[in-house]
Amino acid sequence: MCARETGRRTGRPRSAEADRAILDAARQALVELGWGRLSMGDVAARAGVAKTTLYRRWANKNELVVDAVAALFDELELPDRGSLRADVEGVVLQFAALLEQPATRTALMAVVAEATHDEALRRRIRAAIVDRQKRLVIEGRRRAQERGEIPPDDGDPTAQVDLIFDVIAGAVVHRALVSCEPVDADWAARFTTVLLGGLAAASAI
Amino acid sequence: MCARETGRRTGRPRSAEADRAILDAARQALVELGWGRLSMGDVAARAGVAKTTLYRRWANKNELVVDAVAALFDELELPDRGSLRADVEGVVLQFAALLEQPATRTALMAVVAEATHDEALRRRIRAAIVDRQKRLVIEGRRRAQERGEIPPDDGDPTAQVDLIFDVIAGAVVHRALVSCEPVDADWAARFTTVLLGGLAAASAI
Amino acid sequence: MCARETGRRTGRPRSAEADRAILDAARQALVELGWGRLSMGDVAARAGVAKTTLYRRWANKNELVVDAVAALFDELELPDRGSLRADVEGVVLQFAALLEQPATRTALMAVVAEATHDEALRRRIRAAIVDRQKRLVIEGRRRAQERGEIPPDDGDPTAQVDLIFDVIAGAVVHRALVSCEPVDADWAARFTTVLLGGLAAASAI
Amino acid sequence: MCARETGRRTGRPRSAEADRAILDAARQALVELGWGRLSMGDVAARAGVAKTTLYRRWANKNELVVDAVAALFDELELPDRGSLRADVEGVVLQFAALLEQPATRTALMAVVAEATHDEALRRRIRAAIVDRQKRLVIEGRRRAQERGEIPPDDGDPTAQVDLIFDVIAGAVVHRALVSCEPVDADWAARFTTVLLGGLAAASAI
DNA sequence: CTTTAAGCGAGACGGTACGTCTAGTCTTGTT
DNA sequence: AACAAGACTAGACGTACCGTCTCGCTTAAAG
Structure with a gap:
């Protein structure tokens, strides 16, 4: 789904809960607001997550929304x-x-x-x-x-x-x-x- | 094409050349950049026209781009x-x-x-x-x-x-x-x- | 005070009121918070002005704060x-x-x-x-x-x-x-x- | 130098080499970048050490830099x-x-x-x-x-x-x-x- | 010679602010 | 009036850093 390098083994693992929360929030925001008015800050807030956590997983807004919807x-x-x-x-x-x-x-x-x-x-x-x-x-x-x-x-x-x-x-x-x-x-x-x-x-x- | 109020009769007439230049610039920008990256300031600059001249003719970005596409x-x-x-x-x-x-x-x-x-x-x-x-x-x-x-x-x-x-x-x-x-x-x-x-x-x- | 190019003569002139409001806000914020905790967004809000209006006049936080200190x-x-x-x-x-x-x-x-x-x-x-x-x-x-x-x-x-x-x-x-x-x-x-x-x-x- | 709680007696002792490397890196970074642009992540990287190792020794950036400079x-x-x-x-x-x-x-x-x-x-x-x-x-x-x-x-x-x-x-x-x-x-x-x-x-x- | 408490590298996390960009509006003086 | 120029408000963008928090692994001393 999100670009997750599989080779890492050290460091704190990424939160699977955050993954889910972000994608859910993105889908919800997309439905309510549409692509153009959806904002990363808003998605982060809905997901109860920092904006940096979004950008750690997806390079930009487009990437996130495409993934949020692919399924x-x-x-x-x-x-x-x-x-x-x-x-x-x-x-x-x-x-x-x-x-x-x-x-x-x-x-x-x-x-x-x-x-x-x-x-x-x-x-x-x-x-x-x-x-x-x-x-x-x-x-x-x-x-x-x-x-x-x-x-x-x-x-x-x-x-x-x-x-x-x-x-x-x-x-x-x-x-x-x-x-x-x-x-x-x-x-x-x-x-x-x-x-x-x-x-x-x-x-x- | 653009919403032109027919009631006006005094004052300086709108420049037909500007109409053309703006639509051409919008089409060109649309092709090069896509909808999301096209900006009104950029279209105005390409057309050699002030941003106000765009907004005098079209209420917003969407209206302008739709007209540019329709043609x-x-x-x-x-x-x-x-x-x-x-x-x-x-x-x-x-x-x-x-x-x-x-x-x-x-x-x-x-x-x-x-x-x-x-x-x-x-x-x-x-x-x-x-x-x-x-x-x-x-x-x-x-x-x-x-x-x-x-x-x-x-x-x-x-x-x-x-x-x-x-x-x-x-x-x-x-x-x-x-x-x-x-x-x-x-x-x-x-x-x-x-x-x-x-x-x-x-x-x- | 702020870097104001004197050569311009067209376009809307910069608001002298904004100049004053910003410097006053910056001084006040500086006194209350100190250099490190003063933020551009906060100064803009205190001055009742958009952040861009600060950055149109000063290239960055340091430049603004120096002017505020000088005053x-x-x-x-x-x-x-x-x-x-x-x-x-x-x-x-x-x-x-x-x-x-x-x-x-x-x-x-x-x-x-x-x-x-x-x-x-x-x-x-x-x-x-x-x-x-x-x-x-x-x-x-x-x-x-x-x-x-x-x-x-x-x-x-x-x-x-x-x-x-x-x-x-x-x-x-x-x-x-x-x-x-x-x-x-x-x-x-x-x-x-x-x-x-x-x-x-x-x-x- | 750094605040070292004396009460501990078990567990792995702190690395003296890390102490030195961190202080050297901090001094070097301070000279190159100045206080404001010196970052804890950068100091850690220069010292070949994890950020947590810095924060285990000094409560925050100020404490570290003051120590780095004292001599x-x-x-x-x-x-x-x-x-x-x-x-x-x-x-x-x-x-x-x-x-x-x-x-x-x-x-x-x-x-x-x-x-x-x-x-x-x-x-x-x-x-x-x-x-x-x-x-x-x-x-x-x-x-x-x-x-x-x-x-x-x-x-x-x-x-x-x-x-x-x-x-x-x-x-x-x-x-x-x-x-x-x-x-x-x-x-x-x-x-x-x-x-x-x-x-x-x-x-x- | 195992247990155990802590150190350690790596890196994710919540925050906060930065400085940039654009939309759409407003204000000058000029044509 | 329209126009060029550019300032203005509002707010999102994507980045950088802070200080904290897991992870899994390593290291010495205590039992």
Whole structure:
């Protein structure tokens, strides 16, 4: 999480309690205030910790906030809802619900914005968030193939997985964060109709 | 562009040259530094203008930067390529090309990130960027209807326009800025196939 | 007092009221807290002024405190007591009384101690305190010459003024702050006898 | 030297080498940096010792530095130069030479400054520095009396010794450390003329 | 020859202040 | 009026140091 040199063995060990308190405080402050108005002094005060203790663990405000939020994107699941359409609608609504939380929306966009001029951060996001969530698409396709809803792969499905992921995640993120309109059951249904119709048409070629 | 009170008629008129210089300076600073590190003093200095001249035109930093960003997206056009499919592929590639420029990618993400915790900014983005670019979808549908490629509207097409816009813009932005993979002619073709297939299926219900 | 570039002519002029408020606050804080515990933030708060307003005028804490200390010594006066001897005894007792106040003794020694390894500070002390107080010696000599107690200058009196100042100030400071013995009327009388006798002998050569 | 509780008898004894290393490091740091910029962490690092080892021996920074400096003032001597005038000029130049070394000037002023608000330290300085150097004045007077340059004492000379000492030491310290002007042979000659003339005049009363 | 009380190096900790930077406002004199 | 210049309040930033507090390890004398 925080950059902790593993080689040290002398000196007083860092307080694990402080780690937790700081990350909790940072998450809480992020939700209440947003990235720009969150201040290190405030986080330190909330955590009951000195400001130096923050700077001993993270080089600056960005590093801390990115870490404070990184774990929020692991909670997406793909419960089996019995049909491809239900699975897609479910994951769309679940993802939208996540993005409706200020903590997550702020964190995701802030980190992506920061990444537009930081190649290393871009790679980190791709590994930690993008590739992780592609598993949801892969799992959904597998189930649909088992159910006979879509034909089995006859080649490498990577390109199609990528496309599906970009369309689903892109549309939800765009509607929730750029257009700023609600991702409700109705929109999810209409979106799913378009997506599945499009995929059927594409594979029929 | 900038909020210009129309009631004034006496006194020295505002310098149009200053308007241009400020917006140019803001765009340049935004690209070089990103949202967070851009400062009003720096923009004023680049524009060769006093800080008061900025604040006379825009209420605060956010307002100025949003305007500077919005102008970047006004260059998108929809030349008639003869078919709906060609028009969609064309606008996808055009939009992707825009997002491949560091200027635009940084600006868009910066402004969206800032908006995640700023309701007023969100409204401003929607008015200055989102609604403005929906014109492309509306125009594309109109042409396709004239060509007979899609049936004429039998109700209010707003919801469908919104959905199409979210899907196109979302998928392109997501692939270009989050997944960080190229939006090339091949991807555009496959995406268009899915989109048009989906829309056909949706209207066939 | 504070470094004020005289060449500027545009922009808002610096507040003379702030100048006064800051120096007053600094003097007060110096008396209450001593050099080490005086903080810039505290001085700013006492003066009802932002910290930046301090740093716009003085480069750092030392510079400000030196000026504040210098002002403490501006209250020394040389009322005409009718004879050179009475004037010397008067200023010796006045100076000793000043050094008996903890505020002044602490401030003077602190600033001199700080200056032992800071060439710039040394120059500043010389300009702000030493040269400023030499006025007392110059004025005393002028009066004595008018009274006919000492002959008029027949050359540049600077070296003699310097010597007299070092002897008077040095002896008083040394007795009060290093030897730590009282500078009373008796000591002042004996010291004055030695000083005036010495000066008479020196000019008789 | 350092406050060492005598009651302990078990456990690992304190390292005498650390004592030396710390005091040496403190003296060196004091000369290089001055009192204010000397830091306990830096002294510990120079001494190759942990900060706790410093605080086990001295309660705080002041205590350590005072101890580090105490021994520096024992080197003044009064060789017989054959006449009172030559002896005075000699001791003036010798004392000035001592104060021209950064080590001594910094140490002396630092310790005096600290003493302005520490009664115990003031007494300690008086015993260790002031009274010790008064022997130079006493010895000089004795020699001059033997040579017949000044009349023998007809009462208690203490008050006069004190006055002479304050004048000499005060003037030299003031010129060297406050006025910051060179104490050269010329100044020493002029000062001696004034001092001896003054003393002659005073005893002629 | 083990126990034991303390010293020791390393470095984290709560604090406090530093000096810098920026936002957004205000005050001059000039155009 | 707008403008250039720059002072102003407010407050966060990231750094440095103080003096304290764990850690785990070392060292001598006491048992």
